[in-house]
Amino acid sequence: MNIKLDLFPGGVTKALTLSWDDGRIYDRQLVEILNHNGLKGSFHLNSGLFGQEGYITASEVASLYAGHEISAHTSTHPFLTMTPREGIAEEILQDRRQLEALAGYPVRGMSYPFGNYNDQVLGMLPAFGIEYSRTVQSHGTFSLPENLLAWHPTCHHSGMLAKGEEFLKEKPRFSHMQLLYVWGHSYEFNDNDNWEELEQFARLMGGHEEIWYATNIEIADYLSAVKGLRFSASRDIVYNPSATAVWISAAGQACRIAAGGTVRLG
16 A cells, blocks of 8 residues: 655645744734735734734734734743743743733744744753744745754745745645745834735735645644554554544545544555
8 A cells, every 4th residue: 555644634735834923013914914815824922022012912912813823932032042041931931821811722832033042942842832933044945844843934925925936836746745834024014015015925825725724833733643643564554643634645545534533545
């Protein structure tokens, strides 16, 4: 039996995820554009800055980001490599506590303030309940993350139009899953007066049946579920112990394994 772990939900091979930092007031316009075009994003927020000039308020968090992911970005946006271990713990855990009280669900992801991290910071994250963290080191490809705690994106939003067009034209190679991951800040669209670029990108990328639109944590959960599949020695039986349905290719056909389900292949 020829088995390939090569499909996203729905049996598609492409996924798009977006990632936005800081929780500035311009997120309001950004979210409206995403919602209008059916795109999903993860919003990495500094809860200690809510209500300050130029930042959203705590009272609007739940409604503003409904349908998207609320994620951590530390409480006050420090350089983590210059922060004592105790301060790192406080920054991340305090941010989680405040965001979770607003979101109503566990906050399990984050992005590094200033993109600043080192091995010590990375190694501490699992103890703080963080399951992925995005960097600012764009790799320019559509590859999946090798390490979710140092998750490098495809590109900054300044290059999203060109990458979006390339992504749509790209043909799956060797049945690999392909991920377009764009990151940035909503205030940059205001500062550069180029909101039309985001609107153009959203129109370009929205509404494609062959693309899975997902938040960062949905991507992380799915990849974890794929990794957790259990196969029989002959690979003709597969068990999915996770809470997430998984799609795989079996003899060239898409096969769905329900959460907690067992499927006999072939």
